[in-house]
Amino acid sequence: MASDDESNEDFVTYGTPLEPLEEDEPVRKPIPVHEQTVKDEKGRFKRFHGAFTGGFSAGYFNTAGSKEGWTPSTFLSSRKQKSEKQNVRPEDFMDEEDFGEHGIAPREIVTTEDFASERRDQLKDKARAVSFLSALIPGDTGLLDELIAPAKSSIGVQLLRKMGWKDGQGVGPRIKRKQSKQNTDGAGKVYGCVLPPTGSEESEEDDDEFAPENVTFAPKDVIPVDFTPKVDTHGLGYRGLNPLQALSGGSGSGHINLFTLHSDKTTSLIGDKRSGQQRRGGIAGQAFGVGAMEDEDDDIYHKDTMSNYDAVLGGEEPGDGLYGWTAPQEYSKKMIESKRDAAYLGRILQGFTLASKANEKKIVYPPPDLPRDYRPVHYFRPVVDSSSMSPIVAQALQASRGHLSQDTPQQGRHTLDSSQRREMLGETPLQGPSSVFELLGSKDRDKLNDIRKASQEQNRSERDLSSAVDRAVVVASAKAAALQAMSSRFQSTATQLDPHAQSPTSQSQHQPSSETQMALKAWSGPTANAGQTFKPFEKNPQKQARYDLYINRLKQGDRDALESSPDSSMTEWERGREREEFVRAALLYKPSNSSLSSRFTRAKHEDDTDSVEVTRDQENDVDDKQAAVNMKMFGKLTRETLEWHPEKLLCKRFNVPDPYPGSSTVGMPKVKRDKYSVFNFLTIPESSQVSKPPSTSTSLPPMALEVSHKKSRWDVSEQGSKPKDPLSAFISEARSEVSTAQQVTAGLKSQTESPQTSASPEVEVEQSEGQKTGAEEEDVEEEARPPMDLFKAIFASSSDEKSSSSSEDDSENEEEMAPPTSEPNKSIVGSVDPPISVQVTPVLDISKVTDVKHPQVQSVSSSEMAAQSSQSSANVPAKSGGLNEEEFGPRLPPPGLMPPAYSPQSRKQKKKDKEKHKAKKDHKHKKEKKKKKNKKHKHKGKPRKRVEESNSSSDDSESNSEAESRVSSELLQRLKNLRDKR
């Protein structure tokens, strides 16, 4: 109820506003019910007044009689004040709340009864209704009052009367008859036929004509339209059951007629009174029968007549007088039109009339005659520049279509060469050599021809190229050719042969320059239209301006448009990068042919795809990691730790708090990267498709690398493992020289990061390989060697025995060269755990026991076995089976297949080899074993002892879980120690 005082006094607010919530605030406890009190604007406890005003007051919760609560007033004798308090009004017992807006006696400014309109106020109506029911003779009092009450006119009526107005006249200045007639004519605007004067009016007019000129008349009175709003939900005209009428005992006709009109009602009411039928009280009506005490039981069953209801939508025409000016239009016109309808011969449907205006006839034009050879679909003929594609493709095209686009004479005048033009014009041919070629000597000409042939050869033998540089060049050239083809596809006129398209390999030796050339060529043509070019750098206006400048230069044919881009604030690197970007953009968004570009329009809605989502932390390059793995330097070099966001629900399920409570990202955090960045375009040359949109090309680089690795992995697995043994031996030695190795890897890293080489990553891989080999020359041979299968395929079976043995020798040599520090474990085995190996079940044959005893021998022989098994025929089905399945990842072993190693033949061989190796190695190992043993014991005498203790102790008394966990942690500890000491 308190009105907001300060800010907006225009508004009235009810209730006390809630306190503004502050975010940091702790949630307050809700106030319990018994502490909730209501106070008025003066801070007093508010009392609720009984049931009528909706509440209970002063009880327990309102704490009546308590210290701070309401105290009941004490008795005061008013004996002495009796004389003064003679006339006590109810207002004396009211306080301001009662006088308030919602109180029981609201005080507001109201028009007094004198000035009020004739409408009775609702309060009085209500009071009358109440008294009507409660009166001694219900129904009578109100009526009597109504009848007896003096006629009372409102102040307005009184004023009007004083001004000379009489009842039944209209309000306004008095008028002459003629004018009034004119007025009516003007007012009633009639379309179509003019209303014929009706008889009555005519008679009036006739009367008027005889009226004297100076007599004026008051204007016609207007029936006021009653705009009582419709508040009930009944249908129009339906009144519903009036409870007053029903309860007052079926006064009238014994039943309640729901359809009675006002006039009927009044008459019936009066008729009732006249008949003097006594009202008996109690309920009576259509639905209620007649009591036993009642004499008459007439007419309790009301017969409703169908005439009360409308049979047709729209209803019948009501009487003339009932419709005032609100009468529907059609009604007023009906009479006229019905006359006109008579002219129509046919039958007019009910509810329809003839149209006042005839419809205009529509003219239908016949479709044009199509020419005989008309085809409804237009074909765009693919335009291929013969210069840019390989002769084979050109031939194929020619064969398929009969002609090449270039040969068509309607290509335009630019395609004609000078001699053709000359012929057409009928000029005489020029004297002298027609071509530069003719100026050359025959030798030089031959040389040129040779060069051209050679380049064509090279083109043809693209696939056989093995060196990576060549491959990169080829890729680039293919790229250039593809671009060329694409451009010629869109530029049908630009078909002039250009030198570097014919021999792309020679041109693209340094690719960027060729690209600038192409850009130049593309833009310097006459079709370039500045207004229609695509603006790739719209987001950065300065850059776009620079780009525009560059494009303008290109258009003017400026060869070094790039170098002259004016920019002082940029660093050299930035400038270079931007140059690269511009060239790419210029190539990608080449001006299209005007006829083509007229078919397209710029997109209305800017699609927001100029940035691409990329995972922020990419797992970086594999090369240095592979190098680290080869050197067995697991740890920092092979480990990468990335941020990763688990799903909230997953954390919940794992009973783990969310590590990133605020963030909404899931998985690896992603970053938006600019689509038009060099680093996205840089990768284009290695991907084989140009037509791909740049968005996909951004995701290409890791994939492309990955693909190449995937491919090699499966082939390599054997091939890589073979050189690994000597390698590992070597590396374990080299482990002490970690620093140098790190330098190498650092070198690799720096190289991979240099943007220069990234244009052709394959070259780079090769180079890094080369670096590695520079570091470790021994491995070069092993790694460069193609897999055994290849050898096998090339050479006959007779030679493979030899080659394998030679490879064995190689590896052995290397093992001898490498100090066997990597094998202390193996050498220890025999001394530490002989009893275990003896316990083998009798199923084992003796050869295997020896295997166990000399695992190092076994390992060597197993590697041999593998080598042999790859050659042996027994292995073929397994391999072929695996290949047929086309599985990815490690295969599942085929059900029911004997491993190749157990074919008797190979076993024999194995034995032989084994013996050989044993003989060779025995003496060597004896020596080293001793050495190793000493070393070992020195190094880790302590931890070993502990283990033994634990073993023995567990044997006799106890080992608890603590001890067990200690064992595992000990194991770790020991392992680490071992590593350190090594």
Place this chain on the structure above:
Amino acid sequence: MAFPQPRPKGTQLPKHLLRTVDCQQGAVRAVRFNADGNYILTCGSDKSLKLWSVSRGTLLKTYAGHGYEVLEADSSYDNSQLCSCSSDKTVVLWDVATGQVTRKLRGHAGKVNCVQFNEEATVILSGSIDGTVRCWDTRSRRMEPIQILDEARDGVSSLKVSEHELVTGSVDGRVRRYDLRMGQLHVDFIGSPITCICFSRDGQCTLSSSLDSAVRLLDKSTGEMLGEYTGHVNKGYKLDCCLSDKDTHVLSCSEDGHVYYWDLVEGSLTLKLPVGKAVVQSLSFHPTEPCLLTAMEGHVQDATLQEVGERQVVVGGEARASPAAVLKQHRLVRVIPQPEVSHLEQDGVESARGFRAAGRSDLPLHMPLGSLLFLIVTSFPLFLVEV
């Protein structure tokens, strides 16, 4: 009558063949102990998953419903549910008792190589050849995975779950460890396609076997290599590796029909256990006892499952005691299924014995060893009586 409990020996390796079971389900693609080691799950290439009892060696139930060969299975901690994955690209959650499919989870684009419950069986994690790991919710009715881990660049061949970690081995030669608590992903580059990955029992190391015929033990926190175990043959097939029950030995299948045991610390080959003539494809070590399961497929008809244990040596002089008797004796130990608790009980028994021998005055002496344990044990009168 109460036997003194057989004392756990320091390093005992399963060497003797206990039983060979012909599963009659084609090639057995994987064989797994359940959480407490009382039951065995075998995944067959005939689309069936079978549940066996260890103690009786009998088939308990066959779960059929996969559309192609079953590749791996796992059981929940309470033995109420099983999950399995298959080449038909689905992961299926089974109700153990009824053998009905509770949920069939589709979403992988290729065959699903590996599947695991998390510790409370609220999430199923499955790794597929499509390079993703999908986390399926078993609690809600949602059929979409909670999260898809698509960091792997090649098929995921193996995956294991610990309390708050998930480690995956992928064919792209990387071991990825997702740490949910830290919100980090650790990627270790191994180089060669990884066929199997597992945690050590203490949770400090990861063991990974790869196609270059090497098993590597990596320190979990730093990624350093703690040991490399070679000698077996693993060049083309997806073979399993695991650690022994007390992390003393590293075990791996081999394509030459053997199971290789290496000493964890020494890295030396301890034992080369001959299993058969074909490729040993899968193996599983008992969670608490030196008992090993291997699966080798022979011909389609006689796929064999071998359970290798050395229990009979411990118990009696008999070379081949019936394993049922052995296990019955050990059921006392296995009153409470969780492995940790059973340890506690054993320890409790030990200290209780000490208590009896030394008398009450000796109590403080034992307190430092396992005061907490002792208190726990006193709440089990059974063991006090037993001693």
